[in-house]
Every structure is written in structure tokens, then in C-alpha cells.
Amino acid sequence: MLKWCVMPNKIVCLYSGGLDSTVCLYLAREQGQQIIALTVDYGQLHRKEITIASSHAYELQILHYHLKFNLPWKGSALLDPNILLPTERAESEMKDIPATYVPARNTILLSLASSCAEAKGACSVVIGVNALDYSGYPDCRPEYIQSFQDMIAKGTKTGVEKHPIKIQTPLLQMSKKEIVELGLRLKVPFEKTWSCYAGKEKPCGECDSCILRAKGFSEAGVKDPLTAAESKAHGA
Amino acid sequence: MLKWCVMPNKIVCLYSGGLDSTVCLYLAREQGQQIIALTVDYGQLHRKEITIASSHAYELQILHYHLKFNLPWKGSALLDPNILLPTERAESEMKDIPATYVPARNTILLSLASSCAEAKGACSVVIGVNALDYSGYPDCRPEYIQSFQDMIAKGTKTGVEKHPIKIQTPLLQMSKKEIVELGLRLKVPFEKTWSCYAGKEKPCGECDSCILRAKGFSEAGVKDPLTAAESKAHGA
Numbered sequence: 001m002l003k004w005c006v007m008p009n010k011i012v013c014l015y016s017g018g019l020d021s022t023v024c025l026y027l028a029r030e031q032g033q034q035i036i037a038l039t040v041d042y043g044q045l046h047r048k049e050i051t052i053a054s055s056h057a058y059e060l061q062i063l064h065y066h067l068k069f070n071l072p073w074k075g076s077a078l079l080d081p082n083i084l085l086p087t088e089r090a091e092s093e094m095k096d097i098p099a100t101y102v103p104a105r106n107t108i109l110l111s112l113a114s115s116c117a118e119a120k121g122a123c124s125v126v127i128g129v130n131a132l133d134y135s136g137y138p139d140c141r142p143e144y145i146q147s148f149q150d151m152i153a154k155g156t157k158t159g160v161e162k163h164p165i166k167i168q169t170p171l172l173q174m175s176k177k178e179i180v181e182l183g184l185r186l187k188v189p190f191e192k193t194w195s196c197y198a199g200k201e202k203p204c205g206e207c208d209s210c211i212l213r214a215k216g217f218s219e220a221g222v223k224d225p226l227t228a229a230e231s232k233a234h235g236a
Numbered sequence: 237m238l239k240w241c242v243m244p245n246k247i248v249c250l251y252s253g254g255l256d257s258t259v260c261l262y263l264a265r266e267q268g269q270q271i272i273a274l275t276v277d278y279g280q281l282h283r284k285e286i287t288i289a290s291s292h293a294y295e296l297q298i299l300h301y302h303l304k305f306n307l308p309w310k311g312s313a314l315l316d317p318n319i320l321l322p323t324e325r326a327e328s329e330m331k332d333i334p335a336t337y338v339p340a341r342n343t344i345l346l347s348l349a350s351s352c353a354e355a356k357g358a359c360s361v362v363i364g365v366n367a368l369d370y371s372g373y374p375d376c377r378p379e380y381i382q383s384f385q386d387m388i389a390k391g392t393k394t395g396v397e398k399h400p401i402k403i404q405t406p407l408l409q410m411s412k413k414e415i416v417e418l419g420l421r422l423k424v425p426f427e428k429t430w431s432c433y434a435g436k437e438k439p440c441g442e443c444d445s446c447i448l449r450a451k452g453f454s455e456a457g458v459k460d461p462l463t464a465a466e467s468k469a470h471g472a
Contacts, residue, residue, distance in 0.1 A: 117410060150387070151343070154383045157333045
């Protein structure tokens with residue numbers, strides 16, 4: 001019979017290469033966790049985050065899984081170039097779920113990470129979701145995370161054996177400013193993170209993700225080394 | 237803003253090419269549902285079910301998505317050739333979760349199917365899980381399915397908008413005998429279904445899946461056309 005050994009200091013960290021997931025990764029490192037980084041390439045158009053994640057994980061010498069598949073049904077501006085990325089959404093639109101929402105994305109990511117955690121004997125899955133300065137996605141809210149945790153406890157061997165995988169969301173209730181400040185303390189190389197949805201060589205500065213990132217750096221009173229380096233390179 | 241139109245007669249059917257999922261597919265056809273079949277190749281060693289699913293879906297002329305990726309962490313006899321398939325488990329072992337359990341498999345499958353359903357405007361996901369004559373997997377139990385349904389309602393746009401995706405499990409409380417009988421009524425071509433876990437050219441007859449299938453046909457008092465055809469071909 002196959003046995004899983006759940007190690008209290010072994011975690012799976014969902015790692016997209018974005019600012020939030022990189023801060024999570026560095027937080028886990030600081031805590032001395034044994035980290036398995038998991039990057040899921042689900043066909044997102046902003047492929048640069050994947051490249052950055054892979055090379056950064058390699059530099060950090062952590063075990064890194066990179067899963068690749070396409071969601072052929074698309075249904076999101078992050079997957080379908082024919083759907084316009086929303087830019088500068090009006091205040092009245094901010095309560096709507098934007099076109100960048102990918103159907104059931106975090107459920108797919110957490111399912112894969114939970115599978116990895118169970119197979120590799122990790123006790124937790126870390127995901128950098130945030131419910132304050134965020135795009136309004138339903139699968140970033142605390143009630144969703146709690147519900148996923150309840151579900152995975154029922155649907156896994158470790159759950160049935162009373163060692164359910166714990167879903168850790170260290171950034172859930174932090175503002176972008178606080179996330180940037182935490183990253184600064186952890187010495188996260190922000191120039192090696194990527195947030196822009198537009199899938200171009202440089203951050204567009206206009207999509208939700210660029211706007212939230214800029215807000216975080218601005219409120220923390222520091223320059224974003226990613227955009228600063230680019231401004232410098234272009235003589236700005 | 238992106239809108240999803242939820243059509244009451246459009247469903248996503250998880251379709252592995254096995255007996256149970258094929259019966260589900262034929263049941264949905266009988267009910268006049270508009271079907272999207274979804275086959276997920278997650279690296280299972282018994283690849284014949286995938287080939288059968290693809291050619292059968294093509295014959296039936298239904299929309300068929302085929303997702304392919306590997307779960308590199310394995311952790312299951314269905315993924316790792318170094319883990320022995322359990323055969324003829326003793327009565328005392330039947331309450332254990334067997335080595336063929338794939339960590340969080342049904343959660344991965346249902347997540348992908350829910351994503352597809354939301355993107356394509358389908359109201360339901362159909363999965364052929366069974367909690368009576370089954371291998372004891374935790375993610376085949378009614379409490380798990382209910383929990384997944386609660387979770388997906390919280391983690392999706394359609395859920396938040398009060399049209400949550402419904403997880404349909406028509407075979408959940410049926411015995412294998414009843415599933416075979418239902419398949420007979422629906423004229424399911426059983427010879428175009430594949431159950432064996434062993435990943436060989438012919439069913440092994442010894443794995444849990446072969447044993448459960450044989451039990452169903454035997455109790456229904458009919459010959460399994462898949463094994464009957466092979467016995468005939470070999471002069472048995």
C-alpha cells in the first residue's frame with residue numbers, strides 16, 4: 001500500500017513569476033520551508049511571466065515543476081487575443097468581474113498544487129491571492145479559499161486520513177503597498193517579477209495588473225525597479 | 237464586459253473512454269443535451285482509453301476537447317510504472333485507498349470541466365463517479381461532490397451571479413450491474429469502452445477496474461463484448 005509522509009516544513013508554492021507569488025516564495029524561503037515551486041502555463045498570452053518564473057526558480061535552486069497545457073475554450077482576455085484587455089476601468093465598472101477573469105483558474109491551479117503536495121508529501125499549498133487591492137476575481141476571496149480547503153480535505157487521501165492539505169494565503173488581507181514593503185524586507189528582486197497582462201516586451205502600464213503594481217510601489221514610496229530600469233534604458 | 241450565457245441544455249461531460257463515462261455520454265445524448273466532451277490525458281499509463289475516447293467522440297460527431305499534460309510528481313500506480321498495480325485485493329485491504337488512487341484527480345478533472353462549462357456557457361458538468369461498486373477513492377464520494385459544488389459556486393463568475401455550475405453524477409448511487417443495464421438500454425457499444433488500468437493491448441482481467449467491470453456484466457447476465465470479442469479472436 002502506498003503511504004504518504006506529510007512533512008510539516010515542505011510546501012508547494014504556486015509561482016507564476018508575478019510580484020505576489022514571488023513575494024510568497026521569498027517568504028517561504030525566509031521561514032526555512034522546503035519549497036516545491038509550481039508554475040502552470042495554461043496558455044496565458046502574457047508568457048513573459050512564465051519565462052521569468054522558470055529562470056528565477058533555477059537561480060534559486062529550488063525544485064520547480066512547470067506544467068503546460070492550453071485551455072482551448074478560452075473565455076478570457078488573458079487567453080484570447082480577440083478580447084480586449086480592459087484599461088483604466090471607470091469606478092462604476094470596478095465592481096464588475098473584468099474580462100481578464102479566467103474561468104475557474106485558481107481552482108485549476110490549487111487542484112494541481114494539491115495533487116503535487118499530496119504526491120510529494122507536502123503539508124501546504126501557498127497561493128498569492130489578495131482580496132484587497134485586486135481585480136475583483138471571485139476566486140481570490142477568503143470565502144472561496146476556505147471552501148476550497150474544505151473540499152480538498154474531503155477529496156484526498158491525506159484529507160481522509162486527517163492530515164488535510166492546508167491552503168496558505170499569506171497576502172490575502174494585505175494591500176499592494178504592504179506586499180511591496182514585505183517584498184522589500186525579504187529582498188525580493190522585483191526586476192525579476194512580471195505583472196503586465198499585455199504580453200508585450202515591456203509592461204503596458206495600462207492594464208489592471210500594471211495599475212495595481214504601480215499603486216503598490218507608489219504608496220510604498222519606492223520606485224519599481226522593473227519600470228525604472230526600462231525608463232533609464234530609454235533615457236527617460 | 238464579457239458575458240456568459242448559461243444554456244440549460246448544454247453540458248460538459250468528462251469522458252475518459254471508460255465504461256462509466258461512456259454511459260454518462262449516452263445518457264446525455266438520450267436526454268437531448270448539447271454535449272461538450274472533455275477528455276483529460278494526465279499521463280495515465282493506460283493510454284488506450286484516451287485513443288478510444290477520441291475516436292468514439294469523433295464518430296458521435298460531438299464537440300470534443302482533449303487536454304494533455306503530465307503530472308510529473310506521479311504518486312500513483314496509474315502514473316508510475318514502478319508502482320505495482322494491486323490485483324485481487326484481500327477483503328481486509330478493500331477499505332484502504334489503493335495504489336491506483338491519483339492525488340486530487342477528480343478535483344483536477346472537475347476544475348477543468350467547470351472552466352470549460354463557464355467559458356462555453358454550459359450549465360452542468362457530468363462525471364461518471366460511482367460510490368457503490370468502486371475502488372474506494374475519496375473523490376468518488378457524495379460528500380466530496382457536494383463540497384466541490386459548493387466551492388465552485390464561490391469561485392466562479394457564474395456562481396457569484398447566482399447561476400452556479402451544477403455537478404451531475406447520474407451513476408453515483410448505482411451498482412455496476414445497474415450501470416451495465418443502463419448502458420444496454422442506451423445501446424452503448426461496450427466494445428468501444430476501455431476500463432483496464434494495466435496499459436496493455438488487452439484487458440488484464442486482474443486489476444480493480446477489470447474486476448469491477450466483470451462483476452457488472454456478470455451480475456447483469458450479459459457477456460462483455462470487449463472481452464468476448466477477444467476470447468473469440470483467440471479461439472476461447
